[in-house]
Amino acid sequence: MAPPLVLDIDGTMTRPDDSIDPRFFDVLPGWDAPVVLATGKSFPYPVALCHFLTIPQYVIAENGGIVLVGDEVAKNGDGKAARQAAEAYVELGYDVGWGDANLINRWRETEVAVARDQPLGPLEEIAAEHGLEVVDTGYAYHVKSPGLEKGRGLKSVARLLDRDPAEFVAVGDSENDVSTFGVAGESYAVANADEKARQAADVVLDESYSEGTLAVLAALRE
Numbered sequence: 001m002a003p004p005l006v007l008d009i010d011g012t013m014t015r016p017d018d019s020i021d022p023r024f025f026d027v028l029p030g031w032d033a034p035v036v037l038a039t040g041k042s043f044p045y046p047v048a049l050c051h052f053l054t055i056p057q058y059v060i061a062e063n064g065g066i067v068l069v070g071d072e073v074a075k076n077g078d079g080k081a082a083r084q085a086a087e088a089y090v091e092l093g094y095d096v097g098w099g100d101a102n103l104i105n106r107w108r109e110t111e112v113a114v115a116r117d118q119p120l121g122p123l124e125e126i127a128a129e130h131g132l133e134v135v136d137t138g139y140a141y142h143v144k145s146p147g148l149e150k151g152r153g154l155k156s157v158a159r160l161l162d163r164d165p166a167e168f169v170a171v172g173d174s175e176n177d178v179s180t181f182g183v184a185g186e187s188y189a190v191a192n193a194d195e196k197a198r199q200a201a202d203v204v205l206d207e208s209y210s211e212g213t214l215a216v217l218a219a220l221r222e
């Protein structure tokens with residue numbers, strides 16, 4: 001029987017052009033164990049992806065800040081301090097970097113994401129003043145409470161599913177997947193993973209991006 005999965009999305013289920021590899025639409029609906037999508041993106045993104053993949057809505061969003069299992073939503077933070085830190089950053093003349101619509105943060109509930117082309121040093125200083133940390137996921141700087149991480153989210157999801165977190169196989173590519181690797185029973189970093197993810201994974205794959213993840217899934221099904 002296939003094991004339950006916890007899959008990062010960006011850099012892991014995507015191709016180098018950031019598009020979702022369409023092969024997942026064939027592979028994941030038939031997976032005979034829970035599939036959890038874990039991301040630094042805000043809540044609606046992985047929920048929508050589950051919908052279009054036609055798989056149950058098992059989600060870890062905002063780096064563990066919010067999780068969904070079916071109709072049950074659990075929050076591991078409120079985001080108030082992160083929003084205050086972002087406001088202080090803007091007051092000093094900086095910008096979160098997403099334009100007026102700010103779609104990256106519009107639906108974000110437990111943290112704030114800042115574009116990576118914005119100055120990091122002042123952001124880290126302001127975050128520290130608010131008792132927060134900044135994590136670089138390779139796609140954005142995430143301002144969040146310490147301990148708010150995907151691994152904590154996996155524990156929450158596993159509890160709601162009445163599963164042991166050690167049953168899960170994790171695949172990821174960046175620093176924010178390190179905590180997931182520490183909680184899951186088996187972990188893989190795709191070849192494009194950053195150094196922290198590579199060091200934390202049980203296995204570093206030869207294949208990059210979605211090719212690596214699909215290779216893991218094929219091997220798990222054998």
